[in-house]
Amino acid sequence: MNDPLVFREVTLAFWKVHILHHAAKEPVYGQWITNELRRHGYDINTGTLYPLLRRMEKNGWLAAEKDPDRAPRGRINYRLTRTGREVLFYLRKKVRELYNEVA
Template sequence: MSKLYYDIFLAFVRVHLLHHAAEEPFYGAAMLEELQRHGYRLSPGTLYPILHGLEKAGYLSVEQAVVGGKARKYYRITDQGRTALKGVKPKLRELVEEVLGDLGPAGRSDPSE
């Protein structure tokens, strides 16, 4: 994987993490499964440094909880994270429309597909 592709890939992962944290708190292992459903193949060694970076930057907060005898860290979006996500969404929409065109109701750019 080229460095450019990898950098873009990680940016998509960060947006995905903020999006899910805005919906509800999550823990790392569950997010690995969620990301895998969307075709992202990440190891814990890749995901956790991203989560820690988002926390350190003030976009996520962490709360420890014991569930079934296991300590879990739940990640929640912060106000700063919500502001960042809100700012990213219009840019993401603009980029998708420019790069992929009008996807229409079926999610395809070409109605003949």
């Protein structure tokens, strides 16, 4: 679907759940997230992803850490914070409830 309203209101929320889910397993970085979301059929670009990651960091859900092994330019790894883990726990419960209702 190519509706900008659906994209803004729904798809971005799905992406956030994906990012939180994967960051709970191990730190993730932009290119990896891009590839993972594309694997699920999402058309994502860096101009959308990085502002989303910054908002998630600002919300306290992710912590950004520069990877010292990727110097000099570096790579930013994002790990789940305690607050992010609480948000993910809440979202998993709500996604299950929603799935059971609409499936």
